[in-house]
Amino acid sequence: MFVYHFLRFWVGGALRVWIRKIYASFEAPLPEDVPIIFACTHPNSAIDYCFLPLITRKKSFVMVRGDVFANKWLDKFLRALWMLPVYRMRDGYSTLNKNADSFQECYNEFDKNGRTLIFSEGTSIQEKRLQPMKKGTARLALDYLESGSNKEIYVVPMANNYSRFRQFRYTVMTKFAKPIKVSDYRELYEENRAKAYNQLTDDIEASLKRILIEENDYADDSWAEKALNVLRFNRLDNRGEWIIEDEQPLNEERALVERFNEKGDSAVSEDWKKAYRDLKVDEEMEGLLKRSGRKDVHWMLLFSLSIFSALAYVIHFIPLEVSKWIVKNKIKDVLFENTVIILGSSVFYLLQFIIVATVLSIIFGWTGFVTACSMLAVSAIYSEIVDDFRFAWRNHKLVNKKAEYTRLFNELMKVS
Numbered sequence: 001m002f003v004y005h006f007l008r009f010w011v012g013g014a015l016r017v018w019i020r021k022i023y024a025s026f027e028a029p030l031p032e033d034v035p036i037i038f039a040c041t042h043p044n045s046a047i048d049y050c051f052l053p054l055i056t057r058k059k060s061f062v063m064v065r066g067d068v069f070a071n072k073w074l075d076k077f078l079r080a081l082w083m084l085p086v087y088r089m090r091d092g093y094s095t096l097n098k099n100a101d102s103f104q105e106c107y108n109e110f111d112k113n114g115r116t117l118i119f120s121e122g123t124s125i126q127e128k129r130l131q132p133m134k135k136g137t138a139r140l141a142l143d144y145l146e147s148g149s150n151k152e153i154y155v156v157p158m159a160n161n162y163s164r165f166r167q168f169r170y171t172v173m174t175k176f177a178k179p180i181k182v183s184d185y186r187e188l189y190e191e192n193r194a195k196a197y198n199q200l201t202d203d204i205e206a207s208l209k210r211i212l213i214e215e216n217d218y219a220d221d222s223w224a225e226k227a228l229n230v231l232r233f234n235r236l237d238n239r240g241e242w243i244i245e246d247e248q249p250l251n252e253e254r255a256l257v258e259r260f261n262e263k264g265d266s267a268v269s270e271d272w273k274k275a276y277r278d279l280k281v282d283e284e285m286e287g288l289l290k291r292s293g294r295k296d297v298h299w300m301l302l303f304s305l306s307i308f309s310a311l312a313y314v315i316h317f318i319p320l321e322v323s324k325w326i327v328k329n330k331i332k333d334v335l336f337e338n339t340v341i342i343l344g345s346s347v348f349y350l351l352q353f354i355i356v357a358t359v360l361s362i363i364f365g366w367t368g369f370v371t372a373c374s375m376l377a378v379s380a381i382y383s384e385i386v387d388d389f390r391f392a393w394r395n396h397k398l399v400n401k402k403a404e405y406t407r408l409f410n411e412l413m414k415v416s
Contacts, residue, residue, distance in 0.1 A: 003080065004059050012054055013376075014346035016383040017316075020169045020286075021237055024055045025247030027178040027211070031154050035110035035144075036179070039137045039204045040158045041212060042119035043126050045339040048160050051174050052117050055243055060115040061106065063136075086118070086136060103140055107147050116140075117158075120204060126165045126335050128215040128257070130208055138200035141182045142189050154179040155200070157207035161250055163228070164220075166338050167283055169387060173250040177207035213254045216261045224260035226276060227268060229283050231256055233409045236287030259415060272411050279404060284394050288405055291391060298396035305389040312382035315375050319348035349379075 030036065038060065042048050049062045063086040069075040075085075084102045106116050122134035141155050157177035164170045180203060189196035215224050231252060237244070260267045292298065323344035327337050353375060360368030398405075 004053075004082075007081070008053055010350060011050060011343070011346060013379065013383075014342060014349070015050060015054070016242055017379060017386070018168060018170075018342050019242075020171050020387060022051060022055065022243045023171070023173045023246050023249050024176075024243060025174075025245060025250060026176045030056065030156060030176065031179050033113055035113055035151060035153045036115045037137060037141050037153065037155045038115065038117040038158045038176075039120040039155055039208070040117050041130065041160055041208060042121050042124045043128070044160065044162060044165055045124050045336050047339050047342060048119065048124075049117060051160055051172060052158065055174060056115075058115060060117050061109060063102070063106075063116060063118040063140075084116075099136075103143065106140060107144055110144055110151065110153060113151075120157075120201075120208070124335055128161075128213055128218045130205065130212055130214060133201050133205045133208075135197045135201050137204060138197040142185060142193070142196055142200065145182060145186055145189070153182045155182060155204060156180070157204050157211065159208055159212040161213045161253070163232070163253075164225075164283055166334070169390070171249065173213075173247075173253070175211040175247065175250060177211050180204065180207070213250070213257050214261070215257050222260075223265045223268065223273065224257055226281065227256055227260065227412055228253060229281055229285065230276070230409055230412050232283075232286040233289045233405060234287075236290035256412075263415075267415055268412065272408070275404070275408050275411075279401065279408060281405075281408070284390070285398075285405075287387075287391065288395065288398075289402070289409060291399070293399045293402040295396055295399055298392040298399065301388050301392040302396070305385050305392075308378070308385065309382065309389045312378050312386075315378055316345070316349065319345040319352055322348050 038052055040048060040052070046064075052060050059082060061082045061084055064078070064083050065086070069078060069085040078085075084105055085098065086102055087099050106114075108114075109116065118137050118140065120133055120137040121131035122136065123131055125131055137155065141153055144151075144153055156179045159175050159177075161173040161175070162170055163172075180200070182200070185196050185200050188199060215222070219225070235249065320341070323341045326344060327340050331337060331340055353372065356375065357369055357372035360372050362368070364371070
């Protein structure tokens, strides 16, 4: 459990720097004292797994692509992080037999009321759209009933909705659908396994579609995404919690996207589009309408926060730049950029901390160690002030146009 608590602290700390807020919502309470399979969407690589243990505060295993377990040392390391392999047809037909071993490991956890997350789409694509479902989730759930255990098991569909996939300080809106009681499919399973697999898979898909923001013809620069930038003008959450149980942001964004799915780009007028371009709107303007319209306030923020922000920049410089170098020179798929930068920088930050703490402790003793620990305090405080500083730095010249941005927002509200 030490590893779990340490990783939850360390990775959670890294995510707090990168992610503005996590909004969690539930169609129904999660079942207690029973095994659960979380059937999760998978648009953002390994980052998708991080939110479940952070929100529920409970350890969960995760099923990941089996080919990364080929190295025996990596196999041991990943299993120590509660990862289990699941093999796909693309990994080779001969590897599919290994799934029986992975499923048995899951069954052993289920017997102890364990939890497992599985990416039911079987692939990761950075789109705001549900990919075709695979039957692995249904097989895992229904075959467990046949394994001899009399335990009930539930499938809980789970969707991670991202404001942007690769933006620094983005927002995540995670919603959990109503738990699906697997024993309700037992009779069909005993009659015809294939039909039971298909029915449960279809029901999981229907639940995911209900809680996922799906955008037709998604692109980073689509007019739907640009409209979402304007919608977020009015979002500035001053609640101290980082993880908040609130579905309003999700409902607002879904309502707007559904309007664009229905009307296409004509959901907004050509005059609105021209005003958007003329005002040079971008994703860095979140909360603009809730912030002060006085330049002197933003200049004071810049002055008061600049020294601390500069110190945080220096502390994070090496871990971040090394991660960016890896992305630029080693990562060919944009899908993995966010994962490598966030998780990579957290690993390199840990190595940097260990080196600095060791050197300073040798030279200055406990004083040196405490000084090194102040790095962690700086990072924690930076995660709380970074939005105010970055907004003031990037947008202090624009606040005198607040009335024009307000009109743009109000016009959008008429169509959403």
